[in-house]
Amino acid sequence: MNKDTFTILIVDDNKMNVKLLEKVLTKEGYLTLSAYNGRDAQILACKEKPDIILLDIKMPGNDGFTVIKFLKRQSDTSSIPVIFLTGLSDIKSKLTGFDLGAVDYILKPFHPKEVIARVRLHLKLSIATNALIADQANKLKQITEAQTSLLIKPSMYTDAHFGIYYNSLHEAGGDFYDILPISKEIYGYFVADFSGHDIKTSYYTASIKALLKQNCSPVYQPNESIKIINEILIEILPESKYLTACYTKLNRKSKELTIINAGHPPIVYVPKNEKPYLIEIGGDIIGIFHNAFFEQKILNVSEGDRFYIYSDGLIESAKEQKVWTAGSTKLMETIDNSRDTPILEAPNAIVKKMFEDSEKPDDDIVLIGVEV
Amino acid sequence: MDFQTLADDLSLDYEDFIELAELFVSTAPSDINKIEEACSKKDSNGMSEASHSLKGASANLGFTEISTIANYIEQNTTNEIDNIEKKIKELKKLLEAINQQVNSI
Numbered sequence: 001m002n003k004d005t006f007t008i009l010i011v012d013d014n015k016m017n018v019k020l021l022e023k024v025l026t027k028e029g030y031l032t033l034s035a036y037n038g039r040d041a042q043i044l045a046c047k048e049k050p051d052i053i054l055l056d057i058k059m060p061g062n063d064g065f066t067v068i069k070f071l072k073r074q075s076d077t078s079s080i081p082v083i084f085l086t087g088l089s090d091i092k093s094k095l096t097g098f099d100l101g102a103v104d105y106i107l108k109p110f111h112p113k114e115v116i117a118r119v120r121l122h123l124k125l126s127i128a129t130n131a132l133i134a135d136q137a138n139k140l141k142q143i144t145e146a147q148t149s150l151l152i153k154p155s156m157y158t159d160a161h162f163g164i165y166y167n168s169l170h171e172a173g174g175d176f177y178d179i180l181p182i183s184k185e186i187y188g189y190f191v192a193d194f195s196g197h198d199i200k201t202s203y204y205t206a207s208i209k210a211l212l213k214q215n216c217s218p219v220y221q222p223n224e225s226i227k228i229i230n231e232i233l234i235e236i237l238p239e240s241k242y243l244t245a246c247y248t249k250l251n252r253k254s255k256e257l258t259i260i261n262a263g264h265p266p267i268v269y270v271p272k273n274e275k276p277y278l279i280e281i282g283g284d285i286i287g288i289f290h291n292a293f294f295e296q297k298i299l300n301v302s303e304g305d306r307f308y309i310y311s312d313g314l315i316e317s318a319k320e321q322k323v324w325t326a327g328s329t330k331l332m333e334t335i336d337n338s339r340d341t342p343i344l345e346a347p348n349a350i351v352k353k354m355f356e357d358s359e360k361p362d363d364d365i366v367l368i369g370v371e372v
Numbered sequence: 373m374d375f376q377t378l379a380d381d382l383s384l385d386y387e388d389f390i391e392l393a394e395l396f397v398s399t400a401p402s403d404i405n406k407i408e409e410a411c412s413k414k415d416s417n418g419m420s421e422a423s424h425s426l427k428g429a430s431a432n433l434g435f436t437e438i439s440t441i442a443n444y445i446e447q448n449t450t451n452e453i454d455n456i457e458k459k460i461k462e463l464k465k466l467l468e469a470i471n472q473q474v475n476s477i
Contacts (some may be wrong), residue, residue: 016392017394017428
């Protein structure tokens with residue numbers, strides 16, 4: 001759309017009224033479109049997406065109320081301001097109009113100058129609103145980009161032997177993961193899920209990344225690292241904001257896997273030649289309780305074993321009312337059947353399989369697969 | 373009727389006003405016919421709709437006499453038929469006067 005020209009759709013079954021408005025508005029430099037009934041108005045509005053609509057209420061066939069209901073239901077016409085233009089002066093029609101989403105009312109007979117003034121006012125409001133929306137969308141986009149840039153790709157640490165599926169449905173996602181090179185042949189794998197998906201969350205993910213870097217070192221045991229991070233997060237997170245997380249440290253030299261689980265779904269462990277199983281260990285959520293308890297489990301592992309850390313979006317679905325137990329059974333089967341898929345591709349293949357019969361996921365999803 | 377004054381009242385050019393007046397005299401008979409037909413059928417809704425349309429258009433151009441009568445009909449559709457027929461005659465007369473004035477320009 002050329003921002004210097006604005007198009008106004010005039011809808012009235014009376015030709016004289018339409019002509020009068022055309023003349024008045026054209027003279028002011030607006031482009032006009034005209035419809036003499038509700039049906040044509042709906043078609044024209046969808047096709048041309050005018051900047052404002054002047055809509056008569058009383059028309060044969062689809063009346064103005066029917067037209068506005070239709071327009072507000074369509075995503076590409078729902079934000080077009082509608083001004084009702086009508087001879088109906090009773091309060092009930094006015095209120096119905098506003099309830100249905102009209103921005104204003106002009107009573108017939110109208111003075112052309114009043115129409116122009118109101119059109120101008122609502123165009124200004126609409127421009128300002130659209131600019132605000134564009135500005136906010138742009139900011140959110142920057143946050144998404146910044147958030148994505150914090151995420152490690154498998155190609156950055158080839159020794160870590162992992163594959164990743166990460167999909168944030170929201171501009172400011174609640175899921176976060178990190179891969180930490182602790183020393184040669186020792187890597188940390190971290191997955192977290194923040195409560196809420198608001199913009200603030202994306203700032204906290206940057207803090208978590210910094211905290212992990214500082215505290216997941218050879219000096220500390222994983223449960224010590226998580227305890228320190230928990231104490232700091234209690235200070236910086238707002239009340240009622242918390243995260244569930246799973247942190248594992250894999251030492252490929254000593255063949256030991258240390259696991260901490262802070263209220264997060266359990267890891268799926270896949271021994272090379274045996275059935276996969278869940279590793280269920282206790283732990284509080286992070287960011288709420290001082291002196292929180294985090295059980296630590298150390299597992300002896302063998303080369304070729306795999307394990308998967310994931311967020312609950314993979315196995316739970318609010319939309320389909322899929323609960324954890326049903327989802328986890330399917331996950332175990334899917335993981336078992338993907339043993340021959342290279343670890344780099346396995347997470348993608350597993351997510352694809354998990355959602356092949358259902359609608360798109362309705363929450364953020366992260367799935368990390370690691371091969372010993 | 374002074375068309376120039378009516379045009380000025382609407383902040384319209386004289387030529388534009390005449391064009392709209394021509395459109396009005398060509399479309400208004402349809403509304404009046406609808407009122408007449410509805411009246412003979414005692415169709416209260418039909419009378420109300422057609423007089424409503426005529427009222428809006430005439431009022432917008434400043435043809436207040438026509439809009440006053442149209443408004444009367446819209447509000448009194450259940451009146452004696454004789455009375456409404458009288459009003460319709462008045463409408464026709466007023467419209468014819470405008471028609472003649474437009475044509476004489």
